[in-house]
Amino acid sequence: MLTIKPANAILGATVTGVDLNQPLSAADFGGLLRALGQYGVLCFPNQLIEAPALRDFSINFGSLQMISRLADANAPEVSILSNVVENGDYIGTPDAGQDWHTDMTYNRVPGFVNVLVAHKVPMRDGKPLGGTAFTNTQAAYDDLPSDVKTRLTNATALHDHNQFQELMRSKGSTRPAQTEAQKRSRPPVSHPVFLTHPISGRKVIYVNPGFTARINELSPEESDATLKMLYAHVMQPKYAYTHHWSVGDVLLWDHLGTWHCALADYAPNEYRLMKRCQVMADKVFDPAFLQEKLRVVA
Ligand code: SIN
Numbered sequence: 295m296l297t298i299k300p301a302n303a304i305l306g307a308t309v310t311g312v313d314l315n316q317p318l319s320a321a322d323f324g325g326l327l328r329a330l331g332q333y334g335v336l337c338f339p340n341q342l343i344e345a346p347a348l349r350d351f352s353i354n355f356g357s358l359q360m361i362s363r364l365a366d367a368n369a370p371e372v373s374i375l376s377n378v379v380e381n382g383d384y385i386g387t388p389d390a391g392q393d394w395h396t397d398m399t400y401n402r403v404p405g406f407v408n409v410l411v412a413h414k415v416p417m418r419d420g421k422p423l424g425g426t427a428f429t430n431t432q433a434a435y436d437d438l439p440s441d442v443k444t445r446l447t448n449a450t451a452l453h454d455h456n457q458f459q460e461l462m463r464s465k466g467s468t469r470p471a472q473t474e475a476q477k478r479s480r481p482p483v484s485h486p487v488f489l490t491h492p493i494s495g496r497k498v499i500y501v502n503p504g505f506t507a508r509i510n511e512l513s514p515e516e517s518d519a520t521l522k523m524l525y526a527h528v529m530q531p532k533y534a535y536t537h538h539w540s541v542g543d544v545l546l547w548d549h550l551g552t553w554h555c556a557l558a559d560y561a562p563n564e565y566r567l568m569k570r571c572q573v574m575a576d577k578v579f580d581p582a583f584l585q586e587k588l589r590v591v592a
Pocket of ligand 1 (some may be wrong): 375392407426556
């Protein structure tokens with residue numbers, strides 16, 4: 295039986311009673327969707343699934359973002375995030391997600407969830423390194439001063455894929471600069487500054503330091519100051535939660551109500567290997583989809 299145990303923190307719950315190598319029942323899927331809206335980050339311990347099972351589980355939540363390189367040989371929808379080197383080259387992207395962001399806000403259809411499975415976790419002095427930190431942008435919205443909520447109620451913000459690439463490069467990443475053709479293929483897109491979460495029905499702060507370039511309706515100076523204020527607000531420790539990995543953890547998290555950051559606190563010879571599916575929000579905003587899936591929750 296699906297059991298969801300809250301972490302008694304601002305985010306996070308542990309899920310047991312489901313085998314991710316098997317197809318999900320309708321009731322279990324509905325229960326997971328509801329729990330995502332409530333807890334944001336769900337950990338399934340002891341489920342060291344291979345890439346095809348990760349793909350089959352993830353696709354329940356929406357379409358998968360296809361990865362052009364460093365994908366798993368058995369499932370091209372599964373990307374490899376790793377500092378492991380074989381034959382002189384990384385087997386995955388070594389520095390993916392190592393700053394605060396929300397995945398795929400640079401897409402017209404943005405990200406809904408990520409699903410990661412931990413194959414290698416760096417350890418030092420008996421403690422896991424390379425955790426993934428989160429913030430709760432639903433709780434942060436609730437606490438915003440009402441004049442800020444009113445002022446930005448209909449505002450939109452521009453999100454740019456290239457901004458995060460350049461941020462990572464400025465921090466020493468070896469990833470290449472985007473070509474003009476690559477930039478043209480992913481033009482910046484706009485989303486509301488405050489989004490209504492489709493499952494919880496709560497508002498979220500839907501700008502993030504990784505991809506948000508500016509608030510469209512404000513002057514550049516006002517936009518910079520407003521984003522700085524929103525980021526400082528969201529980054530308060532009271533909204534923060536860190537997942538410390540064990541090998542075999544599957545972590546499913548909701549992008550719409552969180553930001554995340556992969557902690558770069560381990561050395562090149564301390565190996566981390568994650569397999570990841572990125573799922574788009576192409577189903578979760580459809581009321582008919584949600585109604586049908588949540589109806590069957592026990
Ligand atoms: C990501 O940003 O999707 C990767 C997070 C992680 O590796 O912890």
